[in-house]
Amino acid sequence: MQAEAGTPLTPARPRRTVVVLGLAALWVALDQATKVWAERALTDGSVQVVGDLLRFHLVYNSGAAFSMGTGFTGVLTTVASIIVVVIVWQAFTVRSLPWAVALGLLLGGAAGNLVDRYFRDPAPGLGHVVDFIRLPNFPIFNVADIGVTTAAVLIALLALRGEHPDGSRDGNPAEARHENDHAEQNR
Numbered sequence: 001m002q003a004e005a006g007t008p009l010t011p012a013r014p015r016r017t018v019v020v021l022g023l024a025a026l027w028v029a030l031d032q033a034t035k036v037w038a039e040r041a042l043t044d045g046s047v048q049v050v051g052d053l054l055r056f057h058l059v060y061n062s063g064a065a066f067s068m069g070t071g072f073t074g075v076l077t078t079v080a081s082i083i084v085v086v087i088v089w090q091a092f093t094v095r096s097l098p099w100a101v102a103l104g105l106l107l108g109g110a111a112g113n114l115v116d117r118y119f120r121d122p123a124p125g126l127g128h129v130v131d132f133i134r135l136p137n138f139p140i141f142n143v144a145d146i147g148v149t150t151a152a153v154l155i156a157l158l159a160l161r162g163e164h165p166d167g168s169r170d171g172n173p174a175e176a177r178h179e180n181d182h183a184e185q186n187r
Contacts, residue, residue, distance in 0.1 A: 013167040016100030020091035020107060023100075027108025031143040032115060038132035038142075052136060059140050060120075060128035073126045077117040084110050095167035102154035103165075109147030 041047070042058035049056060063070035087107040094100050113129050120127030131140040162170030 013095040015092065016094045016097055017091050019097065019100035020094060020104045021088075023104025024107035024111060027105060027144070027147045028112045028115065031108070031112030031147070034143045035116070035130040035132070038130055042132055046134070055134040056132050057134045057140060059131050061131050061140075062126075062128045073117070073128075077114065077125045080110055080114050080117065084114060090165065094165045096158075096163060096165055098154065098158055098163065099165040102151045102158065105147040105154070106151035109144040109149075109151065112142075112144030112147065 038056065038058050042056055046055050046057040061070075062073045064072075064076050069076055084107060087103055087110070090103060091100075091107070094103060116129040117127045118124055120130070122128070129142065129144075131142045131145075133142060133146075134140045164170075
């Protein structure tokens with residue numbers, strides 16, 4: 001049986017908004033829970049977890065990743081806030097599951113550290129981020145940073161593979177166009 005004229009043979013991919021926002025919410029909750037734990041458990045110093053390979057050591061970071069930009073906390077907060085808004089907007093258009101996972105981790109990581117910026121001392125919008133995971137010869141980081149870093153790697157891999165957030169791939173632009181046309185007809 002043939003489809004009606006103008007109807008794509010493959011159905012449009014569903015939007016992955018719930019995946020992006022759900023994963024982001026879970027990541028923020030995990031990040032904040034580990035930071036609360038770190039502030040309670042690590043006030044007396046470092047805890048050796050796996051020899052010299054992994055330690056938990058509480059620090060407060062006023063800068064960006066790897067303590068860069070320590071004098072620009074307000075600017076960093078503003079930029080991160082804009083990034084979060086852009087990712088939320090993109091969440092309503094993404095149709096690729098791998099992109100949804102990448103954006104969910106990116107949003108969760110960015111939002112996790114923004115919670116610290118807005119609600120921790122010394123002041124709203126200027127708060128210091130709780131970092132506590134320490135590896136040898138590497139800056140101290142947190143669960144939010146793991147989300148951002150993992151997202152960056154996933155995004156790079158997806159881009160190298162030619163996969164786009166709309167579910168299309170390089171070399172097949174008609175696929176996305178047909179799916180988007182079909183989606184518009186069904187609204």
